Amino acid sequence: MPCPQAFVGSGPRDAGSLKGQLVGGGRARTVERDCPGRDTVGPVRKSRLSEGVVDAIRRMIADEGFAPGDKFYSENKLTTQLQVSRSSLREAIRILEVTGMLSVRHGKGIFVEAPSIRxxxxxxxxxxxxxxxxxxxxxxxxxxxxxxxxxxxxxxxxxxxxxxxxxxxxxxxxxxxxxxxxxxxxxxxxxxxxxxxxxxxxxxxxxxxxxxxxxxxxxxxxxxxxxxxxxxxxxxxxxxxxxxxxxxxxxxxxxxxxxxxxxxxxxxxxx
Known part of the structure; x- marks a missing residue:
């Protein structure tokens, strides 16, 4: 399975590579994430499913270089990559939203948030x-x-x-x-x-x-x-x-x- 594409910042994603547009300093620059071999996060085991989805998303954020303000993967992308139901995924996203790691902006998508000191x-x-x-x-x-x-x-x-x-x-x-x-x-x-x-x-x-x-x-x-x-x-x-x-x-x-x-x-x- 090919490494998932990264969607960085607020610009569009290049469907043919791991490139995205990072907007900063008044101009856009292109960044490319390294693909660490095969998928860093694969299907979630059926046992302890909810906990597994939360942990898998945390690893995605850390391993794939997402920074605060970056747009995260869509629900469709995540359900395919992790091979879980949409309801299990939404529960995991809700938990991460409550803890301040993600935010869901209606009509825009899922975004990575800056971790709080407390x-x-x-x-x-x-x-x-x-x-x-x-x-x-x-x-x-x-x-x-x-x-x-x-x-x-x-x-x-x-x-x-x-x-x-x-x-x-x-x-x-x-x-x-x-x-x-x-x-x-x-x-x-x-x-x-x-x-x-x-x-x-x-x-x-x-x-x-x-x-x-x-x-x-x-x-x-x-x-x-x-x-x-x-x-x-x-x-x-x-x-x-x-x-x-x-x-x-x-x-x-x-x-x-x-x-x-x-x-x-x-x-x-x-x-």
């Missing part, structure tokens, strides 16, 4: 731009998910409760080890497993859809200082209520969990 700064900037949509996301979840927890406490089978417990253990372990995408995946899985345990197909389909479309909720929780530790504890409270078949406690624990999350996430963006 990693939290990138998240704070992103949070200020997205605070209203996050508030709306959590409003929807507060309407639906406490009832999901209540119904799961009444309807979950022993095997489903065991699966929730296994998820909670993996969630705590990944959070402790700082595995970003694996922790986010476990968090989303907990909520979708709860919905499945209601044995209401419509609720399950709805929560699965929310878990995909409201990905920002999970990213923001991970990057809010102290929130993941609290989420581990709060998931434990929900799980305990379901084990005890205490529907009211499960509903109340889920409500508390979601309210705590949005309050602390929003508080992070306050001066």
């Amino acid at each position: 990693p939290q700064d990138g998240f704070l900037d992103w949070l200020k731009r997205n605070d209203q949509s996050l508030q709306e996301h959590f409003e929807v979840r507060l309407i639906i998910e406490p009832q999901v927890a209540r119904l799961a406490a009444l309807a979950a089978t022993p095997d489903e409760i065991d699966a929730l417990a296994d998820n909670h253990e993996r969630f705590a372990r990944n959070s402790l080890l700082g595995r970003t995408t694996e922790t986010i995946d476990c968090d989303r899985e907990f909520h979708t497993r709860l919905a499945k345990a209601t044995h209401n197909k419509m609720l399950y389909a709805l929560i699965k859809s929310l878990a995909t479309s409201l990905f920002d909720d999970w990213i923001s929780s991970f990057h809010t200082p102290g929130r993941m530790d609290k989420t581990v504890f709060e998931h434990g409270q929900i799980l305990e209520a379901i084990r005890n078949r205490d529907a009211e406690a499960a509903m109340d624990s889920m409500t508390t969990h979601l309210r705590n999350a949005i309050r602390e996430i929003s508080g992070t963006s306050s001066p």
Whole structure:
């Protein structure tokens, strides 16, 4: 497979070489990236897919000489090069956008950003731009998910409760080890497993859809200082209520969990 073409700066890409136009100092100059043999970043392994896509993009930026302000590859180019789905790619790009490594400019493409001296700064900037949509996301979840927890406490089978417990253990372990995408995946899985345990197909389909479309909720929780530790504890409270078949406690624990999350996430963006 030929080495991917580099797209540098704001000028057009030469389709026949690794050349691009770098605009600086009032005039354009042509630069050419070395191709380090065969592809430096190939297909992402299917296991730990989201984490692999994030790592692969980071390596692309470093190994292929992208600088702050450079336009990065298109989604189409990245899905072909990494051989991943568009949804997995977009989740990875969103994670890198939250951490300040990339920015997505609507109608223009994906751009490399200058790394912040303080990693939290990138998240704070992103949070200020997205605070209203996050508030709306959590409003929807507060309407639906406490009832999901209540119904799961009444309807979950022993095997489903065991699966929730296994998820909670993996969630705590990944959070402790700082595995970003694996922790986010476990968090989303907990909520979708709860919905499945209601044995209401419509609720399950709805929560699965929310878990995909409201990905920002999970990213923001991970990057809010102290929130993941609290989420581990709060998931434990929900799980305990379901084990005890205490529907009211499960509903109340889920409500508390979601309210705590949005309050602390929003508080992070306050001066």
